[in-house]
Amino acid sequence: MKSKFLALLASLSVVLAAGLPASAAPSEPAYQAVNAPTLWNNGFFGEGTTVAMIDQGVNLTHPYFEGQIIDGFCYVEATSSYLCPNGTREQSGVEAASQRKDRGQYVVSEDHGNMVAGIVAGNPQPDAPGGIAPQANILMANVDLSLNGILAALNYIDQRKEELNIVALSMSWGGYFQEMPREWLQCDTNPQLQSMATILKSLRKGGVIPFASAGNTPTLDVATSIFPSCLQDAVAVGSVNSSNVVSWYVTMSGKVELLAPDYAISADTFSYSKASGTSAASPLVAGSYALLRQAFPQHGAEQVLSAMKVSGKPVDDVIRKDIPMVDLAAAYTLLTNTEPNGVIVPVANPDQVLNVGTFNGKIVVYAKGYKGSTLSWKIAGTWQKVTVTKDFQAFSRLTGAIGLTVNVDLYLNGVRPAAFSKTVVTK
Numbered sequence: 001m002k003s004k005f006l007a008l009l010a011s012l013s014v015v016l017a018a019g020l021p022a023s024a025a026p027s028e029p030a031y032q033a034v035n036a037p038t039l040w041n042n043g044f045f046g047e048g049t050t051v052a053m054i055d056q057g058v059n060l061t062h063p064y065f066e067g068q069i070i071d072g073f074c075y076v077e078a079t080s081s082y083l084c085p086n087g088t089r090e091q092s093g094v095e096a097a098s099q100r101k102d103r104g105q106y107v108v109s110e111d112h113g114n115m116v117a118g119i120v121a122g123n124p125q126p127d128a129p130g131g132i133a134p135q136a137n138i139l140m141a142n143v144d145l146s147l148n149g150i151l152a153a154l155n156y157i158d159q160r161k162e163e164l165n166i167v168a169l170s171m172s173w174g175g176y177f178q179e180m181p182r183e184w185l186q187c188d189t190n191p192q193l194q195s196m197a198t199i200l201k202s203l204r205k206g207g208v209i210p211f212a213s214a215g216n217t218p219t220l221d222v223a224t225s226i227f228p229s230c231l232q233d234a235v236a237v238g239s240v241n242s243s244n245v246v247s248w249y250v251t252m253s254g255k256v257e258l259l260a261p262d263y264a265i266s267a268d269t270f271s272y273s274k275a276s277g278t279s280a281a282s283p284l285v286a287g288s289y290a291l292l293r294q295a296f297p298q299h300g301a302e303q304v305l306s307a308m309k310v311s312g313k314p315v316d317d318v319i320r321k322d323i324p325m326v327d328l329a330a331a332y333t334l335l336t337n338t339e340p341n342g343v344i345v346p347v348a349n350p351d352q353v354l355n356v357g358t359f360n361g362k363i364v365v366y367a368k369g370y371k372g373s374t375l376s377w378k379i380a381g382t383w384q385k386v387t388v389t390k391d392f393q394a395f396s397r398l399t400g401a402i403g404l405t406v407n408v409d410l411y412l413n414g415v416r417p418a419a420f421s422k423t424v425v426t427k
Contacts (some may be wrong), residue, residue, distance in 0.1 A: 002029060003029065004247050010352075011261075012320050015074050017355035026235065028129035028264055028265060029261075029262075029263070030264035030265075031129065031132050031264065032286065033240075033242075033244065033261050033325075034261065034325070034326040034328050035329035036291070036328050037131050037279065038329035039291040039328050041296060042177070042295065042332070044136065044292075044295045045133060045291070045294075046121060046131075046135045046136030046294055047135040047282075049137070049165055049166075049167045049168075049290040049293055050136065050139055050166045050167065050292050051137070051138055051139070051166070051167065051169070051283075052112070052140075052141065052157045052163040052168070052169045053116060053139070053140050053141065053169070053170050053171075053283070053286075054150065054153045054169070054171050054173070055116055055117070055140065055141030055171075056111070056112045056113035056156070057074070057098050057099040057113045057144065057252035058097060058114050058117050058138075058140055059098075059099050059106055059114055059269055060095070060112045060268075062114065062267055063184065064114070064117075064118045064122035064123050064272075065123070068122070068123060068136075068137065069094055069117075069139075069140055069318070070136075070164065071092070071093065071094060071139040071164060072091075072095065072097025072098070072138075072140050072141065072144065073091070073096050073097070073139070073140075073141040073152070073153050073157075074090065074095050074097075074141075074382060075089070075149040076089045076090070076096075076143075076144050077089075077144055077148060077149065080144055081418050082100060085101070092156065097138075097140035099114065099269065106269050108269045108270075110269075112143065112172070112173075113140060113266040114267040114269060115266045115273070115275050116172045116187060116266075116271075116279060116280070116282070116283040117138050117140060117267070117283070119132065119266045119275060119287060120133060120136060120283045120286055121133050122135065122266060122267055123381065125272075126395060127272055128267065129265055131266075132264075133288070133290045135156070136290045138296075139166060141156065141225055147192065147196075147335055150196065151195055151196060151229075154196065157169060158202050158206070159188055161208050162206070167208060167290050167301070168209050168211060169208055169211065169286070170233060170283045171211070171212040171213065171228055172212075172213045172277075173213070174226030174227060175290075185206050187232075188337050191315055193227060193228075193231065194227060196231065197233065200231055200232075200233040200234055203231045204302075207300075207301040207353060208301070209235060209286075209302075209305050210228070211235045211237065211282045211286045211287060212236055212256075213229060213232040213236075213237055213279050214226075214229050214236045214239075214250055214252070214255070214278050214281075215239055215250070215251030215254075216240045216249045216251065216277045216278055217249070217311040217347070218248060218252070227338060229251075229255060230253075234257060235257050236256045236258075237256070237278060238250040238252060238259045238278060238281060239259065239277065239280065239281035239316075240261055240262065240325055241262065241327060242261070242263075244325065245315070246259065246316075246317040246318075246323070247262055247278075247314060250317075251278070251319075252320065254317075254320070256320070256323060257309060257324075258278075258312065258324055258325070258326060259281065259284045259312070259323055259324065259326070259360060260281040260288070260325065261280070261284060261327050262275060262280045262281050263276065263280070267405055284326070286309070288328055289308065289381075290327070291309070292308065294374070295332065296340075297375075300340070303341065304331075304335065306344040307334045308326060309329050309333065310324070310345070311324070311330035311345050312327055312331075313325045313327050313332070322373065324345045327366050353366065353368040354367055354368075354370070354412065356377075356408045358406075358427045359427065360424065360427075361398060361401060361402055361427075363397045363406055364395065364396045364407065365377060365410065366392055366394050367393050367394075369390065369392075371390060371393075372387050372410070373387070373412060374388075374412070375387075375410065376411045377409060377411065378408070379408045384397065404425065405425050406425075408423070
């Protein structure tokens with residue numbers, strides 16, 4: 001059955017500044033907001049990594065993409081009047097990554113692929129900053145966004161992941177199959193999406209993290225979460241504006257795992273414009289992830305992803321609190337201090353203190369500088385979970401005895417800080 005879904009695509013034209021450096025663009029506010037210069041200053045620009053993308057293709061003659069696209073894939077349904085660049089309905093190779101043309105001319109309105117690809121690895125230009133990982137490679141799959149087309153592209157990317165060292169997949173589209181009953185919008189129980197879920201699982205198992213835009217439809221109804229971001233193995237990405245506030249339009253649910261800016265300058269069909277939407281956030285996270293994978297080649301894919309989430313700057317939304325926004329400087333420090341295959345735990349901050357003590361027969365947990373965080377601890381086999389609401393706060397539990405030896409295991413936001421298992425004797 002041929003099923004189409006709605007694409008959530010948007011861009012906003014702006015006047016551009018000139019005179020940006022050739023390696024990367026420290027002057028791009030969106031990249032500064034995630035502390036990308038920390039990676040650049042240490043010599044990491046994404047070299048040797050590839051980010052795969054499923055979108056509308058790119059203008060291969062655009063200065064932003066010269067030498068950046070190392071492979072492509074095109075798929076067009078048999079019922080469509082369009083064809084791939086070579087006149088067939090399925091094509092691979094660099095030319096297959098091309099933005100669609102009509103009578104030899106680029107279809108200017110279909111410039112979304114230029115925007116997302118440029119945020120990942122655009123060549124820095126005098127009029128635009130380039131991508132956040134400007135030395136990374138891109139595999140661009142240009143499909144007609146039918147279920148068959150998406151599956152064909154995912155299979156192609158899965159087959160090429162090792163040869164091209166694909167570390168991330170970015171998907172900046174979404175929607176729902178129009179013929180499906182509403183209850184099927186829960187992706188992981190949707191029979192028509194099981195093939196997609198299976199391939200995403202294969203990609204993650206092979207070291208490729210799939211990032212997907214969370215969507216641009218504000219709603220409190222989690223059942224309307226768009227796919228593919230709602231699939232279990234897709235990392236849903238929301239966006240923040242230039243004030244580091246969650247953008248008003250984000251489709252927010254418990255599935256959103258990371259946030260990133262939505263306003264980087266990137267390419268359109270022939271020139272440059274300001275990005276927008278969660279469409280812009282997903283490739284920025286994918287490019288950031290590629291930088292970290294280059295910097296830490298011995299660390300596992302899931303380990304690097306975990307570091308991005310644990311080290312992210314906590315941002316509050318009206319629905320959720322403490323959603324991590326990408327902070328490359330913090331992730332770099334965290335991974336530097338973590339052995340390959342080691343457990344990712346937060347780096348100690350001198351302004352933050354966690355401690356356990358005892359007073360008048362009580363066990364007391366002290367938290368300084370963790371306002372908004374969740375603390376949980378196990379004392380004598382019994383769990384307690386609290387939210388820290390003040391800059392300094394103490395939580396006590398009466399034991400009813402003096403001289404009692406008690407083991408305390410303390411967790412912060414679901415992760416146990418290094419070596420925080422303490423034994424105290426009640427006083």
